[in-house]
Amino acid sequence: MPQLNMVQAINLALREEMERDDRVVLLGEDVGKDGGVFRVTEGLFDRFGAERLIDTPLSESAIVGAAVGMAVYGLLPVAEIQFMGFVYSAFDQIFAHAARLRSRSRSRFTVPLVVRAPYGGGIKAPELHEESTEAFFCHMPGVKVVIPSGPYVAKGLLVSAIRDPDPVIFLEPTRLYRLIKEEVPEGEYAVPLGKARIVREGSKVTVVAWGSMLERVMKAVEGYDAEVIDPLTLSPFDWETLLASVRETGRLVIVHEAQFTGGFGAEIAATVAQEAILYLRAPVVRVASPDVHVPLAKLVEHYLPSVERIRGTVDEVMKY
Amino acid sequence: MPQLNMVQAINLALREEMERDDRVVLLGEDVGKDGGVFRVTEGLFDRFGAERLIDTPLSESAIVGAAVGMAVYGLLPVAEIQFMGFVYSAFDQIFAHAARLRSRSRSRFTVPLVVRAPYGGGIKAPELHEESTEAFFCHMPGVKVVIPSGPYVAKGLLVSAIRDPDPVIFLEPTRLYRLIKEEVPEGEYAVPLGKARIVREGSKVTVVAWGSMLERVMKAVEGYDAEVIDPLTLSPFDWETLLASVRETGRLVIVHEAQFTGGFGAEIAATVAQEAILYLRAPVVRVASPDVHVPLAKLVEHYLPSVERIRGTVDEVMKY
Amino acid sequence: MPEETIATFTVRSLRILDERGKADEALMPPLSEADIRQMYELLVLTRTYDERALALQREGRIGTYPPVKGQEAVQVGSACALFPTDWVVPSFREMGVHFTLGYPLDLMFRYWAGDERGLVTPANLNILPICVSVGTHIPHAVGIAMAAKYRRDPVAVVAYFGDGATSKGDFHEGFNMAGVFQLPVVFICQNNQWAISIPLKGQTASRTLAQKAIAYGFDGVQVDGNDVFAVYRATKDAVEKARSGGGPTFIECLTYRVADHTTSDDASRYRSPEEVAAWREKDPILRLERYMSGRGLWDEGYGAEVKRKATRAVDEAVKAMESAAPPEPGEMFEHVSATLGQRQEKQRFVDHPPAPS
Amino acid sequence: MPEETIATFTVRSLRILDERGKADEALMPPLSEADIRQMYELLVLTRTYDERALALQREGRIGTYPPVKGQEAVQVGSACALFPTDWVVPSFREMGVHFTLGYPLDLMFRYWAGDERGLVTPANLNILPICVSVGTHIPHAVGIAMAAKYRRDPVAVVAYFGDGATSKGDFHEGFNMAGVFQLPVVFICQNNQWAISIPLKGQTASRTLAQKAIAYGFDGVQVDGNDVFAVYRATKDAVEKARSGGGPTFIECLTYRVADHTTSDDASRYRSPEEVAAWREKDPILRLERYMSGRGLWDEGYGAEVKRKATRAVDEAVKAMESAAPPEPGEMFEHVSATLGQRQEKQRFVDHPPAPS
Numbered sequence A, B: 001m002p003q004l005n006m007v008q009a010i011n012l013a014l015r016e017e018m019e020r021d022d023r024v025v026l027l028g029e030d031v032g033k034d035g036g037v038f039r040v041t042e043g044l045f046d047r048f049g050a051e052r053l054i055d056t057p058l059s060e061s062a063i064v065g066a067a068v069g070m071a072v073y074g075l076l077p078v079a080e081i082q083f084m085g086f087v088y089s090a091f092d093q094i095f096a097h098a099a100r101l102r103s104r105s106r107s108r109f110t111v112p113l114v115v116r117a118p119y120g121g122g123i124k125a126p127e128l129h130e131e132s133t134e135a136f137f138c139h140m141p142g143v144k145v146v147i148p149s150g151p152y153v154a155k156g157l158l159v160s161a162i163r164d165p166d167p168v169i170f171l172e173p174t175r176l177y178r179l180i181k182e183e184v185p186e187g188e189y190a191v192p193l194g195k196a197r198i199v200r201e202g203s204k205v206t207v208v209a210w211g212s213m214l215e216r217v218m219k220a221v222e223g224y225d226a227e228v229i230d231p232l233t234l235s236p237f238d239w240e241t242l243l244a245s246v247r248e249t250g251r252l253v254i255v256h257e258a259q260f261t262g263g264f265g266a267e268i269a270a271t272v273a274q275e276a277i278l279y280l281r282a283p284v285v286r287v288a289s290p291d292v293h294v295p296l297a298k299l300v301e302h303y304l305p306s307v308e309r310i311r312g313t314v315d316e317v318m319k320y
Numbered sequence C, D: 001m002p003e004e005t006i007a008t009f010t011v012r013s014l015r016i017l018d019e020r021g022k023a024d025e026a027l028m029p030p031l032s033e034a035d036i037r038q039m040y041e042l043l044v045l046t047r048t049y050d051e052r053a054l055a056l057q058r059e060g061r062i063g064t065y066p067p068v069k070g071q072e073a074v075q076v077g078s079a080c081a082l083f084p085t086d087w088v089v090p091s092f093r094e095m096g097v098h099f100t101l102g103y104p105l106d107l108m109f110r111y112w113a114g115d116e117r118g119l120v121t122p123a124n125l126n127i128l129p130i131c132v133s134v135g136t137h138i139p140h141a142v143g144i145a146m147a148a149k150y151r152r153d154p155v156a157v158v159a160y161f162g163d164g165a166t167s168k169g170d171f172h173e174g175f176n177m178a179g180v181f182q183l184p185v186v187f188i189c190q191n192n193q194w195a196i197s198i199p200l201k202g203q204t205a206s207r208t209l210a211q212k213a214i215a216y217g218f219d220g221v222q223v224d225g226n227d228v229f230a231v232y233r234a235t236k237d238a239v240e241k242a243r244s245g246g247g248p249t250f251i252e253c254l255t256y257r258v259a260d261h262t263t264s265d266d267a268s269r270y271r272s273p274e275e276v277a278a279w280r281e282k283d284p285i286l287r288l289e290r291y292m293s294g295r296g297l298w299d300e301g302y303g304a305e306v307k308r309k310a311t312r313a314v315d316e317a318v319k320a321m322e323s324a325a326p327p328e329p330g331e332m333f334e335h336v337s338a339t340l341g342q343r344q345e346k347q348r349f350v351d352h353p354p355a356p357s
């Protein structure tokens, strides 16, 4: 089986889905001839042509808005926002339209749309190129939020996202794009949306982390009897898997690179603190970036949760 | 002292601040000659003219974006978004610009801007006219989020918001606009940002609620020994006041009209569950709207937390 | 170069029926007498619905309502030029388009009464739900046109919006994309001179709205929007061009919002009775009546009969609306996603159990 | 009406210096020899900085960098027309504007090296921070102009952006607002033919960008952007018009991005070497050298001296950048708000204590 990095795995998912189903079309800035600024769509333009790899004008709102229209007509558009930091001008199209068109039309019109965006920090890029504001999208009924943490799941999740009948925000951790290689089978397999993955079993503490933080968490928990859970889908969240684990371990550490206050860690902590209160041996603790803007290259590693900070927190929680 | 409703109180705050300081200018759709669709700016056009009551084109993004520029130049703009449901197209201007310009310029340029918007449900208005997505703005470093719950605090908070050196999102609970009258003094008084208000003292359970939910909470807790806290400012939140109360009562119920998942209640619950865990006699519970889109008039009252549902939850929590 | 003129653009306007009801026969589109009668009946139906809606709102039987009055010709004239296979992306003040295409009156009432089930477009119509968020629906029309073009379906997509919508970023992004991809889309602006209290000159310094198409490399035309024939013809030309691969067209229809912005508005606060009176003179129905009467197609008896028929249809729709069962609380969970998440399931059945009846 | 032309618009273009360095004296703005030499030196300084930045990036001494090469004349020519009291709202590829106005080279290097302290505009300059979010800064220029007009300050506000930016909603909303309020703002588009891999015709079907101003009721003009005199003159006219209450102007400058989009890009993937070569011929510095040499203002010796001086300045700036102390971790908390919240205080001092030195 081929060893692929995440860029290649996503590329393969797109290629196979496009081959399988001519309703799948890709649109965005530089996704066509250029193959995307991260080369995620490389080779697809030559294979599928300008009709299905649509280089759009620089118009984030209309990229998503037009994709909504395409989806309504029966296509399965995959829209790329070049970096998550530029999705904010498409916020209205995502939240007021993509998320609601099914509801507004009482399912007469649906929006099987995927919005892909590179996201997350640690790549020493300019401002707005290292955002991780997934929590916004988790507060939107009608929208699913998916975050892969490696090549294998990336492919399978993207296939599921494309086949999902409703809008999916698919966030690709930029720092991982070329960091990890894994065996990624060609051909059909789908990693289901809404189902978390137990990445490592353990019995004394549960750590939940997604995207590029997972890689750090795996390093940080070395030597601990820790269960590590990767939700894969943040919305709708797989509460069962997480709660089952915490009821076992009695401890929960949540790690995300988004800013602390109002991050999705809050929802997880709140839910667990309510629903597993009788099992908790320690307070639920969040490790996150501070409530400041993502700094530029010189400071970004002070901002992001480090392996040491995660390990330190796990250690503290274990002392309860 | 005059008895004013919230519309009148806000109008008075605007008028007095404009009289006091010619840097204060208002801009938005229909804020001028028309006096605003809720009449919040009534009479100000006649008093201050078109230069300071600026009727803009229908351009939410540029309303906020231009206000950012005005603030940079040294004015104190108060921008109105006609309903919160239309702020999403200004999301980029708020989050990528207003929130960050101080940081990007290392305080060389600052953005003393207020964005006002009517918000919240229960007025039987069309779609997008009853949104309550304050949680989005609470996940934005650099932005303050203020929600008054009655005429007196509305005036004082708006004065503080206008004088604040940084951007403030000021959300006005539409359902309360004309529901409550209070004594509202003319002349200077400011209700400070970042400071919660204990609306009712009690010792057995703390209930925190903001905006139009506060009014329902006050009815719901009748007969209970409940302490009711109105945060007034959601971001930055007054954790001290809330934690002190919960450490006393040992119980916390959070009520908001925003959708449950990812609402700001999650942040409160997570924080309290972590920092007051040793004091809690019952799990922290949230009463919120369900994770669906705000329905139209016929169902909206089934959607919003009702007095009964709040009371039922308080009752359950008291049983622990 | 050095200093020279490198491009010249013109904006055309079209009117066929003048205010006294005289038609320019050279420009008149081929319409049978039956066609013209049908247009007239649809105009009257729209107005009758509109007047009733206002009355119902005053009685608290429906919610906030945005009156159409004065703009009927834009709506009926343009919609008459569409095929059932075409797609329509409306804003919120195009009830005449809906009715022309056959949208049930009672459904429309139910929507304005606050029941989202009123937005279930019948299966034979391609009309997107009413969109109150001004201008933000324009990219949807563009995307539908992209998909139709991809599918090689010879359909036109028509987006409706007001003068205020031309200031929104989505207007621009959508128009620009339509130009780049030469899409089968027709943009119809009901320039009714006002966006709530903002008059056209407070909305844009552009002399006409039609000229905005110059920025996107396609045609813009200004049409007398109170002239049902001119609107019909301009739309027909544009949808035919669209269906045959000729790309987008922008049609600015000059008309007037004779009533308040919505039932929550009081237009007398910001505009003069004289201005309104002048436009009442240009009433599109009156104008067609004059024309028809000149051709012997209209007399008082016929007018009264048409009105009666319209009133009957509206009466029935009101009855249907008011006898429809109110939505169950569980209804609000029905169409959030194809399947509910675990938490929504719990919210539905535990937190929001069906109300005891 | 009935069917008639109701408006006609033209788009003008301006070039003063042709590709062989011949100037149209009738159009030549009044510039002393010293002025022209200064322009030349600024062009060379900008290019020298640019080349060094590319080299530093390759060596990993700064981060991603967007080269200016080929566009220097737009930047220097326009900035030379500004007063120190004017305001500048840049995007991310206008280093020539910064240097012309006196922005320290070392600060600029520090910014591209990932240190936000490089964006502290010196107190005597009114330049907003570099904005990488394409087009979204245009409304800020409009707001600054609104404030300046309110204050009756006779200043012009100049916003810079690329051809790609013209597709953004904020371009439209900002331009439209500038037109409505007749604001003292000058919009300068560096139409360098590409937005990363998207060529102009993939960006818009508009024949020129200049004509987009027609949609907003103000003047648009197309200028040869590799002609420093034409850019200077067009900008000077526009800022004078702005300062004296004449309203906004849109200047489209035709130029070319000779290098890759940024150091992360490989332009050979999407455009031909022939195209690039053709534009290299039109190099703005070469063109000015030819002109100056015709007037006896330039020879090899002078050229070498200017280059040496520029190199010295850039050398010093590199040194200054690299000897600047790196930011403390606490720095990231410094400018979020005027005062930190309780929680941020804790994050700063407990979670992110100053690194042990």
Ligand SMILES: Cc1ncc(C[n+]2csc(CCOP(=O)(O)OP(=O)(O)O)c2C)c(N)n1
Pocket: B029, B058, B060, B082, B086, C093, C132, C133, C134, C135, C161, C162, C163, C164, C165, C166, C192, C194, C195, C196, C257, C261
């Ligand atoms: C994005 C957005 N902003 C504000 C509003 C509030 N609003 C509703 S209609 C309207 C004016 C619309 O004017 P126009 O586009 O000319 O349409 P008309 O009402 O004249 O039919 C405004 C400001 C809205 N619905 N959507």
Ligand SMILES: Cc1ncc(C[n+]2csc(CCOP(=O)(O)OP(=O)(O)O)c2C)c(N)n1
Pocket: A029, A058, A060, A082, A086, D093, D132, D133, D134, D135, D161, D162, D163, D164, D165, D166, D192, D194, D195, D196, D257, D261
């Ligand atoms: C809103 C936004 N979308 C996407 C990007 C990514 N991006 C950076 S530059 C660029 C192209 C800009 O083209 P243009 O405006 O012509 O400026 P140029 O790069 O040619 O100077 C893109 C797509 C961005 N920075 N901002």
Ligand SMILES: [Mg+2]
Pocket: C162, C163, C164, C190, C191, C192, C193, C194, C195, C196
């Ligand atoms: Mg209008």
Ligand SMILES: [Mg+2]
Pocket: D162, D163, D164, D190, D191, D192, D193, D194, D195, D196
């Ligand atoms: Mg460009």
